[in-house]
Amino acid sequence: MIPALHIVGSGPAGLAAAHAAVMAGAQVCLIDDNRAAGGQVWRGGPGAWNAPAADALWAALREHPGFTHVRDTRVVGAVDARTLLLEGDTGGACMPFERLLLCTGAREFLVPFPGWTLPGVTGAGGLQALVKGGMPVRGRRIVVAGSGPLLLASAATALAAGAQVLAIVEHQPRAALARFGLGLALRHHGKLHQALQLFARLRGVPYLTDALVVEAKGDEVLQTVVVETARGRTEYDCDFLAAGFGLLPNTELGQAFGCAIDAGALAVDERQQTTVPHIWAAGECTGVGGVDQARSEGRVAALCALGLAPSRADLRALRQSHHFAALLARHFAPRPALRALCRPGTIVCRCEDVTAAELMPWRDWREAKLATRVGMGPCQGSTCAAACALLFGWEPPAARIPILPANAGALASIE
Template identity: 55%
Template sequence: MKRFDVLVVGAGPAGLAAAHAAMEQGALVGVVDDNPHAGGQIWRGDPEQQSDPRARQLWAALSSSRRMVFLPQTRVLYALQPGHLLVQTPSASATLHYNKLVLATGARERLLPFPGWTLPGVTGAGGLQALSKGGYPLQGKRVVVAGSGPLLLAVATTLRGKGAHIVAIVEQASTPALLRFGAGLLATPSKITQALQLGAQLRGVPYLRNSYVLSAQGDGTLQSVQIQRSGVPEVETLQCDYLACGYGLLPNVELAQALGCATAAENGQAVVRVDELQLTSVAGIYCAGEGTGVGGVDLALAEGRIAGLAASGHEVLARESIAQRTYWKKFAARLARAFALRPELRTLAGDDTIVCRCEDVCHGDLRTHTGWRSAKLQTRCGMGPCQGRICGGATEVLYGWRPDAVRLPVSPARISSIID
């Protein structure tokens, strides 16, 4: 059994910031992540190779310290008892003991169903970005990037850098909302710089505002997508090899819920409820980053530092970062308002459109049910390998449902890991 003063679950920006803050105060820190490298999704691959100097600095400090143990390719299954987590590696299972726990489990993409979204070649926006960072070949491929949020720009930049031809960026947010968001960037000058850099890297790429994907078409694989532009009666067809489509992010709150942490609704999403020092409703368990509400890397770093300092017993130091967190929370609020989903997205799925991809459950099978539990019992929606992580976000938008329980183990597990 490995023992840590502070155990951090998640090695993205929030997790690394928490680990670094706790380690600086003399704590023995463990960092668990299910990826082979630290960095999370935004710093995916290896923090040392990122253009963001904060990634390199955090990882350099952590990896050179004897007070930090990094446990890659390690999944949390469930809590055996308070202060103990059962985890699984590719070859074994183990029990980790902690005095304090920091959850920095990040977020996942929200995918919404439309006709043809299950065709090969249709992926999540961040999903295709992650594949490309892992070496998936996109040289010369035609890609439409669609959905909502600044992530689309980052995805398009990455894919273009890998040799893909970006046919268009299709953003569902309205032009007035985007203009208000752009004006609001005056309050965060660093984001203006970032936006200008992305704009320069995407020069010549059509940016279709107030537009959304109606359907994806192809004979066995994706060949084209149909786009609806607001105020334009004609449907536009774009030929492409890939459609990278994502409608924002959903906080990963399943582990927190399994540990008994209270959640709350924020911007139509379930988030982990925390106090001013990132402490959850369960004593000794903190949460930082996208799990408390989607807000970007700067907010995640601020929350991670607060959580790490508080978890290591230095609350006075932790409070010094509250002003910075407040600053970035205001940016997160502007982000949520600007990229709120338009109502038309709820009407795209036909009765034969699959909503639950694991169990092949269609919209027509679900829309007559009154809630998640009823649909789950009668159609098996949400009972496949992803345990509702994909279709749960879709059913929340389409029907207003929200999963009412978390099934253990939190991550897929070998039988031997559970019965050992």
């Protein structure tokens, strides 16, 4: 008998996993905190996707008798080894499971710099999500900064919506980008084609390399950004700054169940199984690699969780996607120069307004938290913990339940 499978997260990994599982005859419960499936990559749900692969997966799932979609529901913790703690519009609930697949995705890595908390400053992916969600940017002046391919995608989305993209400010040097491009040309022709298409759409937009936004200025909202290159500093008058330095795997739910972490991501074996025998993981929570890796891992993880063997084609696609992920990690890793962006008076924890100077005297996250309330705001350290790891070398804090802010009613549902 095929066992039931619970999946947390309905992005590319979750949808690919759900599709593979129901086609294999399993009962699948897909849980997500958004109303529509798709996650951050396929944002907006069916009808808004410009992705044939997403449409095909959803078309096969939505009417399938073995598929249940639990929407608008956050997983806020683990009650015990085989029970999820949920919070939805009607309150909290405990959901037991037999086998669990985590497809919890990733969030942006934001590096503090003077002015980064001004209204008008977002992450690169954050701006893209806002534009896809309908935020009007026509005629608005935008600078996109940070590091990684997401900068191109974010800039292209803004440009297509009518924005004026003043510059793309890439932190990595031209030599690293050239090596990345060579890696694409040697083994990832489809990815190279996508990159060239993005550059074609962005023709005429200045693309600065080995460059950084060192300050955002404004009285009450963003008005100007200061960009530093080898040639000196340039100021851009703008309405939005989208600054992000890559992605961080969301590992908190896995940690709550006792799953091991490796290099900041959930550790998995060749079958996508975590160190907890009845839990598998797929997508960006196991390491950042893009939509192809998410889909490949989701499919392989679902089949292995059900005790089935992936095909040779599945495993070949998985190896190819992992090679691309390694290429990304090698050429877009944060550089030590990023630490210099944060000055003593720069806010590091924006929830609690804690500055770098207030954090400098402390040896680790725990000491700093007790003394300054860093990480005790609504985001629970999801942004500032990674920044502190970069700035001060602190080990990120272990996940605690609830892994997300939850109301008392949800916690009261624990028996």
